Amino acid sequence: MKELVDNYEKNKIEINQNDPYILKYKLKTYRKYNPNFGDDRECECGHPYYRHFDTYDDMDACGCKYCGCGYFTLSQKEIREDKLNELGI
Helix, strand or coil: CHHHHHHHHCCCCCCCCCCCCCCCCCCCCCCECCCCCCCCCEECCCCEHHHHEECCCCCEECCCCCCCCCCCCECHHHHHHHHHHHHCC
C-alpha cells in the first residue's frame, strides 16, 4: 500500500493504452474490535461498546445486538466526560 501511495504522489502511476493490462487498485477497510477502547463506553444507541461485536465470531463488528445500531458512535455523554477529564475538571 505504501508503494502505491508513493507512486501516486510521485506521479509514477500512468495508464498506457498499449499495455496488456489495465491495473485497478482496491482498498478495503475492516472495522475491528479495539480492546483498549473500553468495553463499557456508551454508544449513542445507549448500549456498551462490546455489544457491537460478536463474541462468538472473533469479535466481528456486527453492530449492536440489541437495537440494530450498525455502527458504534460514542455518546455525547461520553464525549463530554472525555473533555472534562482532559481539562482536569
